[in-house]
Amino acid sequence: MSKKVKIAIIGGGVAGATTALYLGQRGLDVTLFEKESTLVSGPPFCHLHAGGNLYREISDEQCIKLLKQSIDFLRFYPYVVDYRPTVIILPISDNSTPNNLLARLDLLRDEYQKLIEQDVENQVLGESKNYYKCYSKYEIEALKDRECVTIPKSSDEWMIPVAKNIDLDKVQFPLIIVQEYGLNLFRLSAGVSLSLEQLDSVTLQTNTIVHNIQKDCIDDIWEVSYIKDNHSHKDKFDYIINATGFRTGKIDDLLGVPCKSMVEFKSAYVTRWQEHLDRLFPEIVFHGERGTPQGMGQFTPYPNGYFQLHGMTNDITLYKDGLVSNSIVSCQPNLNRTFIEKIDKSWREDEVIERTINAINHISRFIPTFKTAEVGSKPLFGAQQIPGDDPTLRVAEVSFPREKYARCEIVKVSSVLDMIDSICKEFKLFGSIERTVSIEEEEISKRAKSIATDRDYPASLASRNISQL
Numbered sequence: 041m042s043k044k045v046k047i048a049i050i051g052g053g054v055a056g057a058t059t060a061l062y063l064g065q066r067g068l069d070v071t072l073f074e075k076e077s078t079l080v081s082g083p084p085f086c087h088l089h090a091g092g093n094l095y096r097e098i099s100d101e102q103c104i105k106l107l108k109q110s111i112d113f114l115r116f117y118p119y120v121v122d123y124r125p126t127v128i129i130l131p132i133s134d135n136s137t138p139n140n141l142l143a144r145l146d147l148l149r150d151e152y153q154k155l156i157e158q159d160v161e162n163q164v165l166g167e168s169k170n171y172y173k174c175y176s177k178y179e180i181e182a183l184k185d186r187e188c189v190t191i192p193k194s195s196d197e198w199m200i201p202v203a204k205n206i207d208l209d210k211v212q213f214p215l216i217i218v219q220e221y222g223l224n225l226f227r228l229s230a231g232v233s234l235s236l237e238q239l240d241s242v243t244l245q246t247n248t249i250v251h252n253i254q255k256d257c258i259d260d261i262w263e264v265s266y267i268k269d270n271h272s273h274k275d276k277f278d279y280i281i282n283a284t285g286f287r288t289g290k291i292d293d294l295l296g297v298p299c300k301s302m303v304e305f306k307s308a309y310v311t312r313w314q315e316h317l318d319r320l321f322p323e324i325v326f327h328g329e330r331g332t333p334q335g336m337g338q339f340t341p342y343p344n345g346y347f348q349l350h351g352m353t354n355d356i357t358l359y360k361d362g363l364v365s366n367s368i369v370s371c372q373p374n375l376n377r378t379f380i381e382k383i384d385k386s387w388r389e390d391e392v393i394e395r396t397i398n399a400i401n402h403i404s405r406f407i408p409t410f411k412t413a414e415v416g417s418k419p420l421f422g423a424q425q426i427p428g429d430d431p432t433l434r435v436a437e438v439s440f441p442r443e444k445y446a447r448c449e450i451v452k453v454s455s456v457l458d459m460i461d462s463i464c465k466e467f468k469l470f471g472s473i474e475r476t477v478s479i480e481e482e483e484i485s486k487r488a489k490s491i492a493t494d495r496d497y498p499a500s501l502a503s504r505n506i507s508q509l
């Protein structure tokens with residue numbers, strides 16, 4: 041591996057920032073360009089997806105890959121994971137049954153066991169025999185009478201608030217608890233920024249927009265033009281890594297490469313439930329058919345009574361015309377102006393209130409007392425890229441449509457390490473870690489809270505549940 045090789049990474053989301061950290065730790069000369077003032081400011085993420093149990097429609101192969109990728113991700117970013125399990129519930133109205141999920145859960149449990157046998161350090165989701173557990177109506181009724189505990193340590197303890205708050209007449213049994221954990225985007229933003237700031241081999245160019253790239257074919261070098269502080273600059277690089285998220289197509293257009301991709305705008309809503317300020321809930325997923333009024337509901341807990349909600353219906357998380365494909369004339373899918381305004385400027389307050397209330401009502405169908413929840417802050421939202429033309433695709437990494445050019449298109453953040461592995465193989469960037477970075481928990485926590493408040497979110501969203509401490 042030549043240390044003289046210069047690498048430009050465009051886009052400081054999870055894909056670009058993690059690549060910069062990985063290569064920077066190996067002493068490579070990396071420049072990371074990010075148009076915003078801080079890293080990891082793109083679309084949100086709150087689920088690790090270790091097994092893809094939120095997606096009934098995807099293949100077993102995608103689920104197994106998500107399990108493996110999530111374990112790698114959790115080992116790379118241990119401070120980002122929120123160790124709260126997920127409870128999977130099928131409403132009475134659903135046309136499938138919980139028992140139909142069990143074959144896949146058995147498969148995932150066995151795959152997890154195999155990964156542990158390959159490397160004991162892979163045991164990051166607890167013991168494989170506890171990967172999931174089913175609860176009958178009788179068992180749930182019994183848990184209803186138990187006191188909630190401040191720091192749940194077992195599946196039974198996590199299930200107590202579920203048993204006490206769910207409308208048991210509206211759901212099918214068994215309820216299933218699975219070791220699907222959460223992710224904290226503000227802690228990732230904080231941790232990766234603090235790490236990169238320690239690496240001399242990485243040049244961080246925030247508040248910087250890359251607007252042109254040209255190939256100098258004589259010297260076989262890329263010329264990158266960018267704007268920083270209202271001035272245009274140019275620099276030369278051996279390799280380009282395009283990690284610009286939903287704007288990937290714009291760089292593809294500059295390079296004239298073949299492409300096929302989609303972009304989807306989605307949002308999740310932040311609510312505050314005053315009655316449950318200090319009660320620890322697990323994540324709860326209510327399955328339902330995507331795009332219908334019964335679309336899946338996701339109830340994601342944060343400390344201090346904050347809950348983030350998704351509802352896979354067109355008046356909550358999804359949008360009419362929110363999913364668009366690229367055209368023959370451009371690699372960049374053309375997202376409607378109203379979505380771009382939300383991303384680049386702001387939301388209308390009435391829309392925040394209306395959609396957040398829709399989300400609260402959606403979840404209150406199964407947790408009736410949640411009806412008293414209120415708007416907690418502006419939504420978490422963004423547009424995500426999906427390569428190809430299958431909108432249900434959940435595992436994707438990177439392609440190389442031109443020499444010395446990598447196009448990153450992750451759909452789930454946990455795919456990022458497989459993505460980096462492919463880039464290193466393609467560009468022959470082999471080498472071992474020269475510089476490890478260490479950051480104190482206190483520093484991560486402080487920076488994460490300041491990032492959250494600077495972006496107008498409650499500082500509580502930057503905290504993990506206390507159960508893991």
Ligand SMILES: Cc1cc2nc3c(=O)[nH]c(=O)nc-3n(C[C@H](O)[C@H](O)[C@H](O)COP(=O)(O)OP(=O)(O)OC[C@H]3O[C@@H](n4cnc5c(N)ncnc54)[C@H](O)[C@@H]3O)c2cc1C
Binds near residue numbers: 054248283286
């Ligand atoms: C509502 C919602 C919920 C989601 N939940 C989850 C979840 O629970 N779990 C999960 O794994 N995934 C989730 N995702 C998907 C996840 O957010 C994305 O897969 C991930 O953030 C993509 O990261 P990225 O680094 O590829 O792109 P981005 O985070 O979009 O990063 C791209 C960066 O490039 C910068 N950029 C763009 N153009 C330029 C330019 N010309 N010059 C300089 N910088 C530029 C942008 O400012 C941006 O920071 C969710 C997505 C949405 C929309």
